[in-house]
Amino acid sequence: MKVNKWQKIDIYLFPLxxxxxxxxxxxxxxxxxxxxxxxxxxxxxxxxxxxxLSLFIGILLGDAxxxxxxxxxxxxxxxxxxxxxxxxxxxxxxxxxxxxxCPSIPRFEFVKLGNKRHGRLVFExxxxxxxxx
Numbered sequence: 001m002k003v004n005k006w007q008k009i010d011i012y013l014f015p016l017x018x019x020x021x022x023x024x025x026x027x028x029x030x031x032x033x034x035x036x037x038x039x040x041x042x043x044x045x046x047x048x049x050x051x052x053l054s055l056f057i058g059i060l061l062g063d064a065x066x067x068x069x070x071x072x073x074x075x076x077x078x079x080x081x082x083x084x085x086x087x088x089x090x091x092x093x094x095x096x097x098x099x100x101x102c103p104s105i106p107r108f109e110f111v112k113l114g115n116k117r118h119g120r121l122v123f124e125x126x127x128x129x130x131x132x133x
Contacts, residue, residue, distance in 0.1 A: 031099040076127035
């Protein structure tokens with residue numbers, strides 16, 4: 001008996017809809033903040049549009065870095081973006097554009113440089129297979 005892969009998705013996460021509205025591909029990416037861990041099937045089906053891809057490349061050439069956590073057998077990476085508290089408007093612009101790929105809002109943390117403590121904001125994406133490319 002063949003199992004439909006969509007049966008693996010919880011209905012409360014993505015409720016069924018009977019909407020017949022025509023929407024251009026990847027123009028209405030909703031935020032996934034607060035959702036629990038996504039299934040492997042959903043992560044494998046997730047793609048990135050050209051605007052977000054260019055934004056990912058831009059921040060990777062600047063202040064972001066890859067975070068290759070190898071936990072629970074995952075071979076996917078995530079992107080971590082850190083900015084000083086002074087750059088909050090820039091970080092929030094990047095975050096609001098990429099919030100579809102993030103599990104939570106940016107967090108505040110202290111970092112010690114020399115004898116001084118500085119505050120910074122950090123957000124990370126979920127780990128997706130398309131980021132391995």
